Amino acid sequence: MPPSHTVRILDGNNFVVCEATGDIEATPTEPTGLFSIDTRFLSKWVLTVNGERLNSLSYDDLQYYESRFFLVPGLATHYVDAKLSIIRERAVGKSFREHITILNHDEKAVDLDIRMDAGCDFADLFEVKDEILNKKGEIYSEVEPDRLRLGYRRGNFRRETIISSSEPARFDRNGFAYSIHLEPNEQWDTAIDVQTMALSPSGRDLRLGLRVHGAERLNLQQDLEEWIAKAPKVNSEHEELAATYRKCIVDLAALRFAPLSLGGQNIPAAGLPWFMTMFGRDSILTCLQTLPFTPELSATTLRILGALQGTRFDDFREEDPGRILHEMRYGESAAFEEQPHSPYYGSVDATPLFVVLLDEYEQWSGDVALVKELEQECRRAFRWIDDYADLVGNGYIWYERRNTESGLENQCWKDSWDSISYRDGTLPPFPRATCEVQGYAYDAKMRGARLAREFWDDPAYADQLEREAAALKERFNRDWWVEDGGYYALALDRDGRQCDVLSSNIGHLLWSGIVDDDRAEQIADHLVGPRLFTGWGVRTLAEGEVRYNPIGYHNGTVWPFDSSFCAWGLRRYGFSEEAAVIASGILDAAWYFDGRLPEAFGGYPREQTKFPVEYPTACSPQAWSTGAPLLLLRTMLGLEPHEGHLAVAPRLPIGMGRIEVLDIPGRWGRVDAFARGRLDLNSVGG
Template sequence: MAQANTVRILDGSTFVVSEDTGDIEATPSEPTGLFSLDTRFLSRWVLTVNGERLNALSYDDLQYYEARFFLVPGMPTHYVDAKLSIIRERTVGGSFHEQVTILNHDEKAVDLEIRMDAGADFADLFQVKDEILNKKGETYAEAEADRLRLGYRRGNFRRETLISSSQTARYDRNGFTYSVHLEPNTQWSTDIDVHTVVLGPASEDLRMELRVPSRDQPSLQRGLEEWIAAAPKVNSECEHLARTYRRSLVDLAALRFSPLSLSGQTLPAAGLPWFMTMFGRDSILTCLQVMPFVPGLSRTTLCLLASLQGTRFDDFRDEDPGRILHELRAGETAAFEEQPHSPYYGSVDATPLFLVLLDEYERWTGDVALVRELEQEARAALKWIDNYADLVGNGYIWYERRNTDTGLENQCWKDSWDSISYRDGTLPPFPRATCEVQGYAYDAKVRAARMAREFWGDPAFAEQLEREAEQLKERFNRDWWVEDGQYFALALDPDGRKADVLSSNIGHLLWSGIVDQDRAGKLAEHLVGPRLFSGWGVRTLAEGEARYNPIGYHNGTIWPFDNSFIAWGLRRYGFVEEAATIADGILAAARYFDGRLPEAFGGYPRELTKFPVEYPTACSPQAWSTGAPMLLLRTMLGIEPHGGHLAVEPRLPIGMGRIEVLDIPGRWGRVDAFARGRLNLHQLSG
């Protein structure tokens, strides 16, 4: 949830959300504080000078991992003749570091009592999200001679916050205090370190045992510079495109997440503040989006998903053999099975998408060894599609949660409770089958057939998969077509009745290739037509449908990630103008968000609002929104791997100008792509 006047900094699974003064005063319902691995390690962090609270002159979130706050004591009326100023410089790099500097601008010496109130409620992120802080363990605070230890203990689940300072401080259970004498025009500073400790059953620090690094500011800066240097360079006459690309690259670096089991290897977390962890669907789709720019993320993602693939039937976790996880959490509620996320498997698209990513990764990198290494996991995923996902017995993927207490009702990407409806607005019964998932299954089988033939040495299995894919395509085009609307239904109910609304999901069908060629043109017309296309992007649900709401989470908002795959799908079927139209709208919207596309924004017509209206509780940054500009770049330039070389067939929006993408990595080494957009009438006349 975005809060007014908040400052966010993050590094992987660790992030801080504070007020614009740098203070933290968390309530059970606000995602403010220092969080790591789904636990809040600081819920109170308040700086005072001589008992006075501080006010912000300005703040600067310099990089994703650091912020600087410029403060003065007292109320704003004191600003004119404030004799003291305070600078707080904060860095997050696995743990938390803050430097506090006090400057005396007076001609007289001053004696100061500088106090930092500190506390930790060790709230689980789910408890914060649900606004229920119900701790069943014991919190403790121990003031030692050289540090403050805050802790929480519940059985073998133990978390601690260790606070120490470079300057001598007096520690108590609620914080620490400095007594400082400052001569005229001098300054004083201290470095404060806050370490988040994850303790195992034998009181060992699991982060140290698994060599999870805590990084300082220079190493964070060096790591970011190396990340940017390794990625392709984008130069463009359209300045906001280059800025948006760089912002996406930096945000993607910020969202790199290293689970405790990976010892420093990273994959994309889903988004700040609620989803700084691994999500099967989100991580896979993000990897697909950014493949031409940072293909290495895909390998880590595939390996971890394979290692956590379902092996049994578990109703609590919605687990089946071969199923790919939906969400993995490390907090208290998951540890004590108050939530099923250890991991939770309640998604029906992550499993076919796993196969899609494995094939796409090999097509880009030539990493045949990984395709062979994950053969059994890939076969298990295919078996899940055929044997366990078909709850009705008609050859489609269906979902119905078995965990009725905490499991997800809708297990597709539109996972809010009211996202699937009939044209009259009523909701269908369960099980449900959504259209885009059938497309993913088709694509997965086509791609798995290639892997079976070329890498697994099983041509008979390849032929079987190709037959099954073709049969699925034929059935789908027959059963899902809405004749009076000339589009595919959003979903089917168990009786075969269509959820016959017009939705953005039809664009995913183009991306997967399941649509018959003679029907693709109608879908393209809808996708850039006035009911779905707002001028900024394609709405999740078409204007005029019963549940349409321009700020309804999945019922009328615009999702940048959704649009990036829709544009890619249009391009696949040869609708280059329509793909360029969508790319142009989304990239134009990015200008209003300083290059950082939010999770979603309002579906209002562009001519009505004149600017994109942000969805009120959107995650930012969010991984697959961060990846959207990269996939749009791929789509506009027509970048596709073909064997050992990279094909480039650009078609840019009118007025986009020249684009260069330099040093695109892949099995071909590093190559460049160039494109020039067509001029608009204003440019021609000028």
Template sequence: MAPRHNVRILDGSTFVVSETTGDIEATPSEPTGFFSLDTRFLSKWVLTVNGERLTELSYDDLQYYEARFFLVPGPATHYIDAKLSIIRERVIGGSFRECLTILNHDEKAVDLEIRMDAAADFADLFEVKDEILNKKGEFYTEVEPDRLRLGYRRGNFRRETIISSLEPARYDRNGFAHTIHLEPNEQWQNAIDVRTAALGPGGRELRMGLRVQRRERPALQADLAEWLANAPTVNSEHDHISATYRRSLIDLAALRFSPLSLGGQTLPAAGLPWFMTMFGRDSILTCLQTLPFTPDLSMTTLRILAALQGTRFDDFREEDPGRILHEMRYGETVAFEEQPHSPYYGSVDATPLFVVLLDEYQRWSGDVALVKELEQECRRALRWIDEYADLVGTGYIWYQRRNTETGLDNQCWKDSWDSISYADGTLPPFPRATCEVQGYAYDAKVRAARMAREFWDDPAYADELEREAAALKERFNRDWWVADGGYYALALDPDGRQCDILSSNIGHLLWSGIVDSDRAEQVAQHLVGERLFSGWGVRTLAEGEVRYNPIGYHNGAVWPFDTSFCAWGLRRYGFAEEAAIIANGILDAARYFDGRLPEAFGGYPRELTKFPVEYPTACSPQAWSTGAPLLLLRTMLGLEPHEGHLAVEPRLPVGMGRIEVLDIPGHWGRMDAFARGRLDLHKLA
């Protein structure tokens, strides 16, 4: 594995990315700094002792919200005779506090100048990502006797960083300093607070009462303990399974995000560092993965997305009535409509997936009240599928961006510019329709029919939805099947020509149920075949395709979330052994990442690399990668709600030994599931 180059701690939408010394020196190409709500509130935070920079002996990122750095002055050659050591302890809970401890190991007293250089460029995260920092507002600095205030204003948009020290300090425009005297074996301690202010019209703080306000370490510890206690317990013969599960739960806790103006409710943010905000698709898919373990996330996600459902036609934001948002941002470029994310609706899969999650949540929780509460939002989402998403008139969901400046070209989950192509590698024209989205639409109609019949007292609507779903399935299996390959095309172009390449999207088709039963075995064999399955997971694009690249973002890399849905799809069609093969690969890969699966990793064959190769810019932690081990546990244990009860039908590989999942929540109360590995994957392979 490549070495770690920075330390990351986070709490919801607030995070710090620093060097392994704890210093922050922002660069154009990397999101280093202290961020909150899409703004960098510290771009420089450098500690020196007597003018010397510090070098790390070691560091610990103790929990997602805290880190500790052990340092000495000067370069590494001074380690042996170091007479001073410095400990930096950092806790983030909305804002952050840093505690300094300076220890004198010398036999004589020392006089020290302790200085922290501080600066804030107030860069919008989009500016950092695009490496374009062209601020149009005014910076200001206020040096006060007991604090340093760094600020930026542009019209009614104001952001401030307020720095204060427990021990008296000398503040100036570039930071603050202390002069201290230490006797032999004496130590000096200080606590530094860095608070943020997000001010709107009239100087009003926009985040009053929300989770982004400062939380102290005891509150953070208690919150995490409660989160872990409420989730099921996973025990296994092999520690890496339990450790990966616990790591996933902790990372999910870290990624909980509270949107502004929605009462402090939380849903999963997509991932650190670029996507610490609300994403419709990512939040929904993460909730589907984690439903048996953290069901409350699904309830709040559904309510929040319903509250922000599209109501009008807006080309800038690509909003339609009934459409579920893609992404919400709070930075300067959004405030001044230089970006459309307030919110931006350029996603074609979040809307059908919203309906899918509502039904799946009810099947697990028994929460009929929420299904009734969100009936109209569901109906509007289904109307969007039929009335606004079919841009070509063929009964499929298509996409073509209307915001030609900053909108997304590809509005499916594989949203990079070159992810959709023909077999010869050329890119198709727009509009485009990708296969997995049609599966989501089919599943949404089938599930909505159940809700209409059982909870909305509308059997006629249920019958209509079932007829539409059946027609979609028949049409899809005719138009998308690549007969000479034995799989479904990745996409169609507006003339109906197939993008006839083999991709991981076929696994999502199994999960949705749109695959004809007589074709399912061919699809299953592709998913575990050498072209798609690397030994660690399912490649996004099959080896041998023109655009295949093992470290291509959507053209050959392995995405753990993607593989987890492929496994779930295999299990749905009865291919439990094949599901176990790819689940085992991902869980093995997790060992090499200390239980924290990244957004993506290389699609190289397992026998070639012997370990999963890190993708250079992958988010970590990332919500739906964090959810992948939980969904794979559900899949291998065969956990399914069935007529108000929890059904358990385990199919585990021999090497996994015994696994038990205790206190699984649902409308059955709490139940336990036990399994022992009995599948010989070597024989299956």
């Protein structure tokens, strides 16, 4: 790979962001460092030879958890045949481990001073994100004969970085050094181990109970091979599709996150670099996308979110009884309640989506035990929807933040401050109700009725939920339909005035089933029409709206996850061709991103740019973008559980060719699915 990019390696709870030389020099504008549990454990990690910085010839991302850097002394602009080469190999697992090799290519011996400058600012991830470093505790360092201990303490909050070396080193407060002698064609090696510690008041590492994937390369590789082997196999004449699929499976392995103190079970973290933690909405939607391929993520996600379901009223955390959390953080600012993510409950969609995922998981897996185990959590979720989320009293889910200092203003998936607007571009007052959340509530009640009737032995409750769902669907189709546009409003304000812009949220309404059948065709036409569809995917906000901006975070960019649910919704209502159009666009975009779709990309028309335009601060990898190609595979092949079996009803885009998905797991055991479309090699990636 070219040496001009930032390098990222990760393994669930830990990740490194560094320069192409392997160096780390944290600055306010670049979130480089070694991070774990929302803390930066290395902010400086700079290798020099004889006091000289190194130049990168190339680097390799070997796996998600390891990389290799090939370096020489001197600047690139003054390069002459080097007499030394330096190889840095590193891996992230339970610890951060770096292996340094120095080779002497000269015909004479050399004496070298090798130094690694090391430093830790122990910045909270929120400090890094906001570019404000304001440490209130004490940073300390302890030099020992065989290691360097760098630490931070503030009350009972304590974090440490411990650095050791396989070869004897001279440690000081700012790093460590070696003096070496190399004969001609001789090489020197050392292995450096960096341990990160989250210490309790007693000095015990709080993470000792976690099941991590292992610190050694062999264990990490074995874990990855087992993960890949368990997933279905995808073969395709569209070679880029198979490559994208494999990339997604590997990235899902990398994004597995074991929440602190919850038994080491793995759920999908939201994304690198800012969101390597548990998110209710993101984790649930990712599980829905990946259910046919990695079903084990769904069971653990449901259990963990159920265990952390709200139990009380807490305005700071915006917690209510029955509410599913939005985000959990483990850094200093959360520990001292300087921000509310411990956990924070400020989302209105995670709670109905919790029930949706449980039902979908049971239909695939037949895991009746989990449905019975989580019965009370589901009932509490419905009570939250009916009793606490309806702030206006008209049967809809509304939001208005109670934590006015650090809570989210918009508590739907489009959670940026200006994502909800009227057609004239002005922003509505609070509380607000967004359309897709009402669809999620409808879907949850329909699915909850099935669970109550078939597994909870409560037909009366099932009947009640179905009546409530039917009433919700009727009033929704009355109150939210924009007559002069032929689509549903993005939101309502408390007075019932419509935020009457055209947005991608209407695709989520198809997925939920709340759309009246006689209006579905108009919604389908909009989703693949020129105002919303770019040729690569569905814009979050339609071209022509006042706030439309092709690189506006939620006001015109394309979010791959969003488009994948739009496609799934189109299939639900029988619009297979339209779903295939969206699938083809997103999968073509993935080809330009080397199989790794970012969080979002520009909403420019395909004919204008010829390639998808990167959004500058998008997370990558990001869980629900990683899940998008998998959901699109399901959608194209029409994979649906039906009466204990797997139904297959393919509808492929033109140019897709033959696809086979082998060993799809479910209550049926493992089965294969095949499909064939018309192959047009000239269209691949074009």
